[in-house]
Amino acid sequence: MKEIWVLDIGSGKLVFLSGRKTSSGLYSISRLSTVDYGGFFDGEWLSPDTLAQDIASVMPQGVKRPQTLYVGVPCDFLQYRNNSVPYRFDGVRTVTRGDVDKLFARGNIYGSDRRRTVIATAACGFRLDANVFAVDPVGKQTETLDADVTYILCDNAFCSTISDAVREYGFREICFVSSFWAECSSLLDRFVRARGVIAVDAGYSATSVAYALGDGFDGFCAMPFGCATIAGELAETFSLDCDESVRLLDEVNLGYGDDETYMLDTGDGVASFPSAAVHDVVRGGLDRLISVIKSLKDGSDADIYVTGGGLASVKGALAYIGGATNTNPRMFAPGVPMYSKPWLSSAFGTFDAAHRTESGNSPLGRLLDKIRR
Secondary structure, three states: OOOEEEEEEOOOEEEEEEEEEOOOOOEEEEEEEEEEOOOEEOOEEOOHHHHHHHHHHHOOOOOOOOOEEEEEEOHHHEEEEEEEEOOEEEEEEEOOHHHHHHHHHHHOOOOOOOOEEEEEEEEEEEEOHHHOEEOOOOOOEEEEOEEEEEEEEEEHHHHHHHHHHOHHHOOOEEEEEEHHHHHHHHHOOHHHHHHOEEEEEEOOOOEEEEEEEOOEEEEEEEEOOOHHHHHHHHHHHHOOOHHHHHHHHHHOEOOOOOOOEEEEEEOOEEEEEEHHHHHHHHHHHHHHHHHHHHHHHOOOOOEEEEEOHHHHOOEOHHHHHHHHHOOOOEEOOOOOOOOOOHHHHHHHHHHHHHHHHHHHOOHHHHHHHHHHO
């Protein structure tokens, strides 16, 4: 397997990841580098003039490059559309991968969208004869094949911006991947997704929430929320500068009693902050996220899985969300030694999606695909 290069675009950090993955699932990571940059907020680049320079600072120089660069696209620049697509055969037959591809193509009505391009298609599930449900229908016999299909569309302006920024590297192809969808389909167990699960990726200033079902999303929301927005609210509430508000947030533990006091070394000396007032600010931000989670759960018993650096840095956040939703939220991260950090989930999810694509393009992958069709 040839080396895979991934550039993951986060709301406050760029991550470059390269390496290989064997057919048995073992990783060989050759390089991982990160850089904090201007980022984006609510779909707008905050420092567009320095974006190319920021990307150059994280990309390796003077080394042999693969032909394809895989770019992890944040949800602020994506649209998720769900369509119910019916398909009927002339009689009972065995479903092939080609049949599924034709069903996906039938439901793709977005070819005339000049602002966005479909970059991935995934099914929440399939209904066969007698309303039998299947996550993957290939190999099953049926006369009818209906599906709830998620189409992932990426803003063409985003693609152009990133393509221009990496033009000097001479990649033959730039493949854009929804990093949130990739991490859900790669890092969450398929049996969990078959039952339906609430997935949350909370980052620096952007958070994605989805009801992940099968390989698709049966409900989705992107919101301008993260550890930076909570820190910003702390800064406004207590008249702190940015550095001080971040350090105060680092000290917060929602498990502390509301009658405690937080102490912080500021430019004016050591300052004290009532924990009740600090907790109210943090909980207020989490309450906005909780309302989105509840709307996507819609009364279901779906479990909640959380990743990303935004909530991982707020002590007690998972317990607070669990209490508000009557669940036991779990943090998930890449199952890779030395790299099992929530803030790396999107990079490794994109890497796994790239590996699946590259495996399908191998001689063995093409042979197996031909057999399934």
